[in-house]
Amino acid sequence: MKRLLVVGCGMTAHRLVEELRARDGAARWRILVLGEEPYGAYNRIALTDRLRGVPAEELTLGAPDGGGLEIRTSTRVAGIDRPAHEVVTAEGRRLPYDALVLATGAVPARPPVPGAELRGCHVYRTLDDVHAIREAAQAASGERAVVVGGGLLGLETAEALHRHLGIRPHVVEAAPHLMPAQLDPEAAGLLAISLSRRGIRLHEGTALRSLDPGPAGEVTGVTLADETRITTRLVVFTAGTRPRDDLAAAAGLPRGERGGYLVDDDCRTPDPDIWAIGDCAAIHGRRTGTVAPGYHMAATVAARLAGAPASPPPLSPAEPSTVLKLPGVDVASMGNPHAQTEDAVELTYTRPGPATRYAKLILDPEARTLRAAILLGHPTAHSRLHALVGEELPAPAEQLLT
Template sequence: MAGTVVVVGHGMAGHRFVEELRAGDRAGRWRVVVAAEEPRPAYNRVELSSYLAGRPAADLQLAAPGLLSDPLVQLRLETAVVSVDRAARTVACADGTVIGWDALVLATGSRPFVPPVPGRDLPGCFTYRTIEDLDALRAAAVPGADGVVVGGGLLGLEAAQALRSLGMRPHVVETAPHLMPAQVDAGAGRLLGRLVAGLGVRVHCGRGVAHMAPGPGGRVGEVTLTDGAVLPARVVVFAAGVRPRDELAGPAGLARGERGGFLVDERCRTADARIWAVGECAAVLGRCHGLAAPGYRMAETVARQLLGSRSAVFPGADTSAKLKLLGVDVAGFGDVHAASEGAIEFVRDDRAAGTYAKLVLGPDGRTLRGGVLAGDARGYMALRALLGRELPDAPERLLAAAE
């Protein structure tokens, strides 16, 4: 008889786990029950902004028809798990049902972080996480009016682009001194700020939100920043990061990481040998990863274990990325902040051309440890391939050749 694995959550990582397990389980050793809190099957959140640009929601769906009709997969939509009983090996759902399990995979994801500022609950304030969030934002958008995005990272700039696509005038507020502080260094962040400002996005770095006040009809009308500046706002979008959803941990007696998330080892397994966590809710050796790719690697790691592998471990997260944000090319790989011991920076900043490039080298001045490109990222693939290796040419010639 097949064992039962319950998956709590059907986001991108949870779905990848189901795909990997079913693809490898030709003997039908496992029956999969997915408890999905959202009203629709897993979809591609990375491409969420394309939905506002007119792409049908069905195009974002990740679940193939064959998986949804698989007799060994039961997908229960709008089913929130409220507790885990480790002794009985059951989960209790908000609708009163109880599901038994032989293995449990927690894929609860994360929730948007909304700063605890006065006015955050006013009508017209939104998060940027689900299709339903975007539906609500589209309904509230007023072409020609101002909208404020709280957060100048990847998601914040996506949200700013979304407001532009809806005909609004976006402002981006970021507490760090420059945009995308987690992904690029100060030089690239400042260039990015100048370039997006030229596209009509008003950038307010080094400042936070103090409070929001209502306008006509009781909806949000203005945002006051920590330096006293007041921004008009028909809508406010919170895109200031996420927090892992780990509320099931405490009552179940499962440890959390120092910054939240279900604490798991390099096998993505909790202290309970029958419970794993994958995706944004998992604190692997204490660290959470907020990108899709690491979540996929975690899902694959756990699926292999349930299929009998004793050597499957999470290989770590590759945070390298090449992106086009608001039409501007940005890329970063390796030690973008030159934080490693003895790091040497080689910078090429061409303000006239609107490009910025940096290579981070080891103490020997030859081994590539990381890099940042902004304005022109055509050299990303070639340079990233050299990561950890000795450069074949002088840094200035490599960067010139990459343009």
């Protein structure tokens, strides 16, 4: 029996084990999964539900059924001994492998500004991060908090703090408008109006300049580039991550230009026995930050380990797809609405009023296929249009939006 060692116990690692179990009918692989956190795999996408008060147990993914699998939590891998085909843990224990899959994910970025490490400043990536933010918010109920980052995670965090923990949130976004990767200015402006009505203060187009310290090393406020100062003792950073690829240098594994273990289309590094999947991988130097590509990588590696001659089907052109999960606010983006496509046709629909609706559909001019879409106030159209990205529209766009 061969030994598969997986470093990382997140969602893509969990999917890898499931996919390999489904393909490895002869049970040729004995699997050991090592995770740094004290928990098994959980749904990281649902962390905001935990911030809202959902029990942590409801996020648990659970171990796949069957024998031949061991999961060790609270275990950090400190190095890879490639000639010996072993990993070395922080405690100095050596664990052998025949195949090694790196699924180490990413770590949240703190802005490079003075005071980012002050007490009261939190990153948002793990269950423990969310537990710490909840505890701090409960102690500061009724006060202000500053969320740095006006993307998907930042807006969901601000809503949870406001609606469920009694915090008055301010959101700081350096880009000119909210969710700059997914929305155009018009959709973002309509979203900003809706959020402001809910009691979320927005500071768009201005960067964070500094975090102001108190006498005991605690944060007391933030100062923005436009000289605005917001008094607070709770700051949450939700703007960006970087790949967790710290095992690469000592092991002699190449990294992409923007980080991540450099892999080919099969997610294999230049070492034929080492693979990388998820946020820590850079396929030909390109990184992805959503779960769907990570799951596709997991399926690809599982197929190779099981000896399958063909790769899984390619990713849908609708990826990346984003849905903002706020009660009463329906915002979705699919495909790449910012991609520069020569002669692309843009269809825009706006219905102002109390129940504002906005939609932009980007079509290929020749085949009339849907390339991307932005939706606001169209809760039932998302799944329909998501399935049509890369396909010719079967009906007039107006009918598909109803």
